[in-house]
Structures are given as C-alpha cells and as structure tokens.
Amino acid sequence: MELQLLPLLLACSLFFPVTTPVAREITDPCASQTNDFQHLNSTGLHLTLHHPQSPCSPVPLPSDLPFSTVIAHDAARIARLTTNTPSVRPTSLHPDKNSGNLADSLAASVPLAPGTSIGVGNYITRLGLGTPATLYAMVVDTGSSLTWLQCSPCVVSCHRQTGPLYNPRASSTYASVPCSATQCGKLQAATLNPSACSTSDVCIYQASYGDGSFSVGYLSKDTVSFGSSSFPGFYYGCGQDNEGLFGRSAGLIGLARNKLSLLYQLAPSLGSSFSYCLPTSASAGYLSIGSSNPGQYSYTPLVSSSLDDSLYFIGIAGMSVGGSPLAVSSSDYSSLPTIIDSGTVITRLPTAVYDALSKALATAMSGAPRAPAYSILDTCFEGQVSKLHVPAVDMVFAGGATLKLAPGNVLIDVDDSTTCLAFAATDSTAIIGNTQQQTFSVVYDVAQSRIGFAAGGCS
Structure with missing residues (x-):
C-alpha cells in the first residue's frame, strides 16, 4: 500500500538563492565569525x-x-x-x-x-x-x-x-x-x-x-x-x-x-x-x-504556565526609561504570562505596559522627527538607530535580573530612513523577543529552573 501525503497549500514559500562562492583574500571578513x-x-x-x-x-x-x-x-x-x-x-x-x-x-x-x-x-x-x-x-x-x-x-x-x-x-x-x-x-x-x-x-x-x-x-x-x-x-x-x-x-x-x-x-x-x-x-x-559560569549571570526563575509546559516562561517585574520607572502598576506587568523566545523578533508587552513605554520613549526622544507607523510598530522616528540619541531602557525581571538595553535593543531599523520601537502591545501572551536579547549572554538553567542574563556575551 502506498504512503500518501496530501500536499498542504502554503500561502507562500521563501526559497532564497545561494550565491556562488567567491575566492576570498587571506583577510576573510568572516574568519572572525x-x-x-x-x-x-x-x-x-x-x-x-x-x-x-x-x-x-x-x-x-x-x-x-x-x-x-x-x-x-x-x-x-x-x-x-x-x-x-x-x-x-x-x-x-x-x-x-x-x-x-x-x-x-x-x-x-x-x-x-x-x-x-x-x-x-x-x-x-x-x-x-x-x-x-x-x-x-x-x-x-x-x-x-x-x-x-x-x-x-x-x-x-x-x-x-x-x-x-x-x-x-x-x-x-x-x-x-x-x-x-x-x-x-x-x-x-x-x-x-x-x-x-x-x-x-x-x-x-x-x-x-x-x-x-x-x-x-x-x-x-x-x-x-x-x-x-x-x-x-x-x-x-x-x-x-x-x-x-x-x-x-x-x-x-x-x-x-x-x-x-x-x-x-x-x-x-x-x-x-x-x-x-x-x-x-x-x-x-x-x-x-552544558556549560556556563553561574557567577556570571543574574537570574530570574522559570515559572509554570498552562499554556504550554515545553516553553520557557518568566515574569516581568518592571521597566524604566532614562532611569524613570514606567507609570504602571506592578499588576500590569504580571497580567499576562510571558515567554522568552529565540525566534520572535518583536517583543510583545501587556498593552498598559507598552503604552507607557511608547509614551515615555517618545517624550525622551521629542527632538527626533517622528515617522509614520510601520505595520504593528506605531512608535517610529526618521533616521537610523545608530544616528539617534536613544535613552537608556531597562527591563527588570522577577528576582531582580535586569537587561540594560542598548539603543539597538530598543529600536529596530525597518528601512533605510525609518527606525521604530522594537516592541508591540498584546492582550494575550507577552513575549521577550530576540531583538532585546541580542549581544547578551542568556543561560537556560533548566536543572535549577531559572534563566540568567549577562552583558557582553558576543564579545
């Protein structure tokens, strides 16, 4: 009897061409990678x-x-x-x-x-x-x-x-x-x-x-x-x-x-x-x-959720812009389950938290020309993130672990002339995406049921 797999109709397929390898000079730009x-x-x-x-x-x-x-x-x-x-x-x-x-x-x-x-x-x-x-x-x-x-x-x-x-x-x-x-x-x-x-x-x-x-x-x-x-x-x-x-x-x-x-x-x-x-x-x-230096990290506990016990859930405890905490209650941060994920690009925050973050960032960057919203990203500015003065943004998790976000963890360039806040609002499940995690060391210590963060991980 034959096996049959009825083809699933995909809305689109991304098949990207592979470039033909080119002879590189001794100073290979990818050697350091x-x-x-x-x-x-x-x-x-x-x-x-x-x-x-x-x-x-x-x-x-x-x-x-x-x-x-x-x-x-x-x-x-x-x-x-x-x-x-x-x-x-x-x-x-x-x-x-x-x-x-x-x-x-x-x-x-x-x-x-x-x-x-x-x-x-x-x-x-x-x-x-x-x-x-x-x-x-x-x-x-x-x-x-x-x-x-x-x-x-x-x-x-x-x-x-x-x-x-x-x-x-x-x-x-x-x-x-x-x-x-x-x-x-x-x-x-x-x-x-x-x-x-x-x-x-x-x-x-x-x-x-x-x-x-x-x-x-x-x-x-x-x-x-x-x-x-x-x-x-x-x-x-x-x-x-x-x-x-x-x-x-x-x-x-x-x-x-x-x-x-x-x-x-x-x-x-x-x-x-x-x-x-x-x-x-x-x-x-x-x-x-299988290898980490425990003393290198500040930790937040993994938390359980009925949503999916195979995913990694943590708790957001607070955020600040330019050293000033956002004007929201502690219950706003904990109102939704929060997943930390390596494959999501844009972080999703509870709506009240996102609205406060957007307002605080826009106020701190009031001298930067605003740009129209880009898809779900509604806090956008003219120019590239590398050319703008971006305030310090901290994300604090349960237990005190903190991500001190660099400008490239806060804003993301969506085209050659526009950069946007790399966060969006949600009323279902919050997600810590990979834009905020970039350049940090992140350890998933499953044995101890905790996630750890340390700065300067890719250096």
Whole structure:
C-alpha cells in the first residue's frame, strides 16, 4: 500500500538563492565569525551562532528582505506560541516506488497541529549527523522540541537546501525507530501531532508550523556530533516531506523543554542547561550546551504556565526609561504570562505596559522627527538607530535580573530612513523577543529552573 501525503497549500514559500562562492583574500571578513568560543568554559559544546541575515551565515537570508515580511512571520509564530489548538488538515505519505524500502505507508491520515512558525527570525548553527559525520546548517529554535532534517530519498518533497541531503544509507549507525518504542509515544507532546505507524512498523512523526510549513517523515536515531564530540543514539526526524519557510537550512534543532529535544537528550552527558548570545547581523554569537559560569549571570526563575509546559516562561517585574520607572502598576506587568523566545523578533508587552513605554520613549526622544507607523510598530522616528540619541531602557525581571538595553535593543531599523520601537502591545501572551536579547549572554538553567542574563556575551 502506498504512503500518501496530501500536499498542504502554503500561502507562500521563501526559497532564497545561494550565491556562488567567491575566492576570498587571506583577510576573510568572516574568519572572525568562526570562533568556537572556547573562552566560555573548557567543558560543554560551543557552537558558532549566526544571525539569519548575516552574510557569514551558511544559509543567509537576503540582506534586503523587507521588514514587513519579518513582522508577518513573527505574527504567525506568536499565534502558535499562544495556542495549542490542532488544525483539521489531514496528512498521509506517498512513496516513490523506485526509491527503495525506506518509503513506507501510513495506516491512516491524521490532523496536523499548527506548530510554531519558523518565520525568518531564527538563528543558524551547524550540526553533524551520521557515521561518518556530515555537517548540516540548522535553524535553532527554543520554541520547538523535535530536531529534524531533510532525508534522502525524500519520497514526497524537499525544499531546496545548501549542501547535500542527509542519506541514512550512508551512515553505519542509522536506525529507524519502531512504533512500539517509547520515543514514538512521546511525539504527541513534542510536536502536538500524534505519531503514525507505517505498514512496516516504522514510527512516523509530523511536525507542523503556524505559517503552514511542515516536515513529515520517519522517527530515527543516529550519532549526532559537534566538532570532536559525538553522542550515539540521538532521536530525530528523518524528513521525507518538508515544505515551507525554512530558507536553505537542512532542518531544525529543537531546544524546548521536552524529552525529545536536543537539550534533554544530551543532558545525561552534558547537564540540563544551554546558553547563547544572539548576535547582530554584523557579528557572530554562540550556542553553548552544558556549560556556563553561574557567577556570571543574574537570574530570574522559570515559572509554570498552562499554556504550554515545553516553553520557557518568566515574569516581568518592571521597566524604566532614562532611569524613570514606567507609570504602571506592578499588576500590569504580571497580567499576562510571558515567554522568552529565540525566534520572535518583536517583543510583545501587556498593552498598559507598552503604552507607557511608547509614551515615555517618545517624550525622551521629542527632538527626533517622528515617522509614520510601520505595520504593528506605531512608535517610529526618521533616521537610523545608530544616528539617534536613544535613552537608556531597562527591563527588570522577577528576582531582580535586569537587561540594560542598548539603543539597538530598543529600536529596530525597518528601512533605510525609518527606525521604530522594537516592541508591540498584546492582550494575550507577552513575549521577550530576540531583538532585546541580542549581544547578551542568556543561560537556560533548566536543572535549577531559572534563566540568567549577562552583558557582553558576543564579545
């Protein structure tokens, strides 16, 4: 019986051209962005992290990507982060009869839940998979659990990616996962979609995202590697139908709080923590798994929420502009659950808090010419952030951890002549996005149930 995956109709697809490599001079401008950040600590894994629009990224997005596109995909991502209601779109797989025995059939079609939108805000690193190992450029996502990548023979569809597809037949340590395996039963929590079973008893995963993107394929295990460190028996998705807004990446690394995430699977060897510094497009950052200096950070506790226990929730306690606290009550800050997320670009604040922030910033910058609103960003100024005098803005979290925001963490350039406050109002769920996190070290200390912040992380 054939597997069939009814194609999901996507509103749009972003397939970005890869430029032909050009011979570089000895003074390679990207050489400084391949730092392994060993100065962080001698233990753990230290991976270079690239901004999605960095020219040094292995899979860069266009530098002239309209900011309206960023906002649109941000909205799709947030819609998923704030709801876990499944969709009713059915899926099934269809093999290529000439592709060999990896292709198999689903017993039935099932609904796909709309997972977190990948959008264009996620950062990029490299992961090695298989024996011998091959490196793949992967999206890093703290809002997703399952790690997956595109796999040959790609029986239905693969989006265009930089570099070759992962070939399970070329790895001596590859194994598919049977439907009876414990990990197969954990897919529902990891992806919000139930697992399915092929006619040859192979577990099938279905990861879907808020913008209509999705990956469907075989739950598998193989050796995952980062530099000289390798970890056998890593569970991941071997994608056979991968469609949507993944750029030219090979797939996605999931770092959410779930037993199938990369963090939890490596925890027995490295511990239950990871840290990162999200860089600007002009620099490089890092992703470090299992290594941090506790004394470096100021911490805020992780809090529980009924919204989604795989996400990272913290509490905002206060904000100030130019040293003056915003004119709102403490209950306004705590009125909504607050997620900290690596893939959302624009931070969402409770409406009362946002309104006070917008008013205070506009007053402090009264000498700067105002510009019209840009999409959801309604506090805008003429010029670029680097040319304007921007007041100090502090974000204080429960427990006293504070982000002292630089101008580039407060305003974001939306085009060549306009910069806007990189915050928006919400009445559902607040989100601390990546614009405010850029250049800070942020540690997710899951073992101690806390998030830590430190300045100067990417230097």
